[in-house]
Amino acid sequence: MNPDPSKDNTVNITVGGKPYKASPGQTIVHALWAAGQAQAISTGCAGGVCGACTVSIRFADGRKGGTELACRKTVEEGMQVYPFPVDPMPSKPPVSDPTPEKLREVYPTLDRCTKCESCTHACPMDIPVMNSVLRMQKGEFEQVAEDFTTCIHCGLCRAVCEDKVLPHQMGMWVRRSMGLSYPNPPVVPEPDQKAAAEWAHLMEGTPEERLERARQFRKEGGLGV
Numbered sequence: 134m135n136p137d138p139s140k141d142n143t144v145n146i147t148v149g150g151k152p153y154k155a156s157p158g159q160t161i162v163h164a165l166w167a168a169g170q171a172q173a174i175s176t177g178c179a180g181g182v183c184g185a186c187t188v189s190i191r192f193a194d195g196r197k198g199g200t201e202l203a204c205r206k207t208v209e210e211g212m213q214v215y216p217f218p219v220d221p222m223p224s225k226p227p228v229s230d231p232t233p234e235k236l237r238e239v240y241p242t243l244d245r246c247t248k249c250e251s252c253t254h255a256c257p258m259d260i261p262v263m264n265s266v267l268r269m270q271k272g273e274f275e276q277v278a279e280d281f282t283t284c285i286h287c288g289l290c291r292a293v294c295e296d297k298v299l300p301h302q303m304g305m306w307v308r309r310s311m312g313l314s315y316p317n318p319p320v321v322p323e324p325d326q327k328a329a330a331e332w333a334h335l336m337e338g339t340p341e342e343r344l345e346r347a348r349q350f351r352k353e354g355g356l357g358v
């Protein structure tokens with residue numbers, strides 16, 4: 134029910150130039166779902182972690198727009214939304230004991246950065262992308278690995294970089310290379326009996342058995358292994 138009948142609670146937005154009516158508080162993705170137009174923007178998790186729903190936005194009141202995740206951004210009157218899908222790009226294999234020289238060999242783009250800061254503004258996870266590129270140049274890899282901890286691989290920092298620096302690819306290379314360099318691999322605890330038995334079912338069971346176990350899990354919230 135409309136909480137205040139004296140007000141029209143419709144929010145008008147456009148997506149790719151097409152007008153849609155939304156409700157206050159809806160995300161762009163939810164507004165499209167409600168309109169039966171889910172295909173208008175590619176969507177994955179709908180929870181801000183997969184990076185599939187990249188868009189760029191303009192506001193009606195002249196505020197500075199920019200890049201966003203459509204599953205997190207709530208609608209505003211007059212908002213113009215443009216799908217901005219970013220193609221995935223294969224990553225380069227990590228190395229042990231990474232150095233700026235090794236990084237430059239793999240990504241010669243490292244020194245192209247002109248410090249425009251577009252990547253930092255584009256990042257929906259508030260990662261200090263440009264500063265991290267400057268840290269990569271200086272070999273401050275512990276901090277770089279920390280910077281990219283919350284990266285969701287949406288690729289927006291790459292897409293907006295006119296100098297094709299590839300900041301997120303380099304950030305991931307640093308993180309993975311740091312992981313390869315630990316003297317001792319992390320200790321993986323032995324699986325408990327129940328988990329091991331479930332694993333055996335998954336590996337050895339027939340598709341019918343797996344389906345039956347999934348049904349049982351849904352019904353009972355657990356498995357009598």
Ligand code: SF4
Binds near residue numbers: 266295300
């Ligand atoms: S967008 Fe590219 S050139 Fe600009 S600061 Fe980021 S990495 Fe450097």
Ligand code: SF4
Binds near residue numbers: 255256
């Ligand atoms: S660092 Fe780049 S790829 Fe990672 S979340 Fe930010 S914009 Fe997306």
Ligand code: FES
Binds near residue numbers: 177180182204
């Ligand atoms: S759909 Fe996964 S981040 Fe938006």
